[in-house]
Amino acid sequence: MSERYDCRECKDSLYGQKYILREDHPYCIKCYEAHFSSNCEMCKKLISCTSKDLSFKDCHWHSECFLCNKCNQSLVDKPFATKNDLLMCTDCYCIEYSAKCHACLKTIMPGTKKMEHKGTSWHEKCFTCKSCQQPIGTKSFVKKDGNNYCLACYEKLFALQCVHCKKPITTGGVSYHDQPWHKECFVCTGCKMQLAGQRFTSRDDFTYCLECFCNLFAKKCAYCTTPISGLGGSKYISFEARQWHNDCFNCQKCNVSLVGRGFLTFKEDILCPDCGKDL
Numbered sequence: 001m002s003e004r005y006d007c008r009e010c011k012d013s014l015y016g017q018k019y020i021l022r023e024d025h026p027y028c029i030k031c032y033e034a035h036f037s038s039n040c041e042m043c044k045k046l047i048s049c050t051s052k053d054l055s056f057k058d059c060h061w062h063s064e065c066f067l068c069n070k071c072n073q074s075l076v077d078k079p080f081a082t083k084n085d086l087l088m089c090t091d092c093y094c095i096e097y098s099a100k101c102h103a104c105l106k107t108i109m110p111g112t113k114k115m116e117h118k119g120t121s122w123h124e125k126c127f128t129c130k131s132c133q134q135p136i137g138t139k140s141f142v143k144k145d146g147n148n149y150c151l152a153c154y155e156k157l158f159a160l161q162c163v164h165c166k167k168p169i170t171t172g173g174v175s176y177h178d179q180p181w182h183k184e185c186f187v188c189t190g191c192k193m194q195l196a197g198q199r200f201t202s203r204d205d206f207t208y209c210l211e212c213f214c215n216l217f218a219k220k221c222a223y224c225t226t227p228i229s230g231l232g233g234s235k236y237i238s239f240e241a242r243q244w245h246n247d248c249f250n251c252q253k254c255n256v257s258l259v260g261r262g263f264l265t266f267k268e269d270i271l272c273p274d275c276g277k278d279l
Contacts, residue, residue, distance in 0.1 A: 101121060251275055
């Protein structure tokens, strides 16, 4: 008596019947389809063993159901794309979702090089300088009034020239007395420190940081000998040819402040009336 050859699932004999091996186990067609075949994403019907099963990301389709969601063209053996789990041919995908060139308004096809700036896209050949019409590519450029300019054309047409070095100011800059300066050119005449964003003053049309101005031009306190700037509302006392910081204008003997009070002088000293009455 010959050995039996039965379906692993229903145990029906497979002699003279079509069957499918899965992991070395035989299944009748009915059991195989019930346990292992998938349902089509499109028509929701079972994909039989005799039908071609197309799969993508754990989803399955009959070959006749594998269609573009927009134009219904077959995608079998063709490139395709997906958006929100919907299948699309590349043409429909580009029309629907690909960026449009800001210059020629045509679709920028996938695989072609595109230039982008702040959410706007161009074909590489369309991304050109408004003035010279030369491609900008990856070079630096300046945007003005909605148009792109290469640096050379922008400087020639629009850029202000620094009053110090006479070269164009392309980024940043400082305005002083209605004249444009590069930040790196607007410096203290004394120490050459950049003055942009710093407190400064001027004398005879030359700019100075406060430290240099005080060292060069400010009067010296008769008591502590450091400069009296007089800038920013700071107060000081002046008497005859001498000046004092408010905090330094004190009686030489008892050190009481003489600001707003009467005082006496004796040689180089200043004294309160009480200390001066014994002189």
